[in-house]
Amino acid sequence: MDPASPSDEPPVFRRVLLKLSGESFARPGEGGINAEEVRRIADQAARVARRGVELAIVVGGGNILRGATLARGTDVIKEATGHYMGMMATVINGLALQDALEGIGCETRLMTPIRMDEVAEPYIRRRALSHLSVGRIIILAAGTGSPFVTTDTAAALRGKELEVDIILKATRVDGVYSADPEKNPHAVRYEALNFDQVVREDLKVMDGAAIGMCRDNRLPIIVFNYKREGNIERVVAGESIGTWVSDKARPAARPAEAG
Numbered sequence: 001m002d003p004a005s006p007s008d009e010p011p012v013f014r015r016v017l018l019k020l021s022g023e024s025f026a027r028p029g030e031g032g033i034n035a036e037e038v039r040r041i042a043d044q045a046a047r048v049a050r051r052g053v054e055l056a057i058v059v060g061g062g063n064i065l066r067g068a069t070l071a072r073g074t075d076v077i078k079e080a081t082g083h084y085m086g087m088m089a090t091v092i093n094g095l096a097l098q099d100a101l102e103g104i105g106c107e108t109r110l111m112t113p114i115r116m117d118e119v120a121e122p123y124i125r126r127r128a129l130s131h132l133s134v135g136r137i138i139i140l141a142a143g144t145g146s147p148f149v150t151t152d153t154a155a156a157l158r159g160k161e162l163e164v165d166i167i168l169k170a171t172r173v174d175g176v177y178s179a180d181p182e183k184n185p186h187a188v189r190y191e192a193l194n195f196d197q198v199v200r201e202d203l204k205v206m207d208g209a210a211i212g213m214c215r216d217n218r219l220p221i222i223v224f225n226y227k228r229e230g231n232i233e234r235v236v237a238g239e240s241i242g243t244w245v246s247d248k249a250r251p252a253a254r255p256a257e258a259g
């Protein structure tokens with residue numbers, strides 16, 4: 001096999017939840033939405049779904065707005081309002097991703113826990129499961145529907161109730177590091193971590209609420225670099241890229257072939 005091409009191995013996960021931060025919709029260092037970036041991420045997601053993996057995607061909104069950031073240092077906009085605005089931002093990203101996926105032949109549903117019938121379906125767990133069972137990609141926007149948490153928490157919550165095998169946390173670095181690898185050249189990447197270690201060392205995997213929920217519910221997480229073309233497929237095929245976060249061992253991990 002061409003070492004640069006994604007793995008042809010059968011998927012080791014049957015149902016996955018992919019958490020895409022808002023930054024994956026923008027060019028590096030920029031805000032807003034860049035159509036090329038959206039197309040790239042949609043291409044990768046589509047290939048995973050075509051291999052028969054049931055795919056739920058939770059989208060963030062930090063490329064547009066974060067409630068806590070907006071409210072900081074002002075009382076003009078209430079913090080709760082800022083968080084609702086942040087949830088609206090995730091819907092904007094969700095709409096973009098939906099078009100990109102549908103444009104390449106994937107059937108999708110955009111679902112939100114805040115009613116907005118003209119643009120999205122209400123999030124109903126049983127309906128979400130039914131979409132997954134017929135191969136539709138579900139895009140979950142507007143987080144949990146409640147302020148003061150993030151879409152990481154939404155990912156953990158939906159991951160649990162949709163009984164996914166794994167949360168795939170897409171980032172622009174190759175996994176979880178001992179320090180910020182974009183600032184510290186001596187930072188080392190962890191191959192695997194247990195939840196205690198993540199909490200004890202305050203490692204940047206997902207926010208604290210999400211980590212607590214994943215730990216309590218024994219939901220494993222893989223933190224990996226979505227910027228390397230084909231990495232979502234590689235992770236789903238069981239290649240040992242990124243950082244595995246769980247109290248259990250990684251299933252059938254095979255050596256990384258590239259990236």
Ligand code: UDP
Nearest residue numbers: 022060061062067083086087143144147151
């Ligand atoms: N948000 C919220 N409740 C949720 C999910 C998100 O209030 O359940 C708001 C919160 O203000 C958050 C913003 O939406 O900052 C955008 O989501 P997030 O910061 O998680 O986006 P990401 O960092 O993944 O781009």
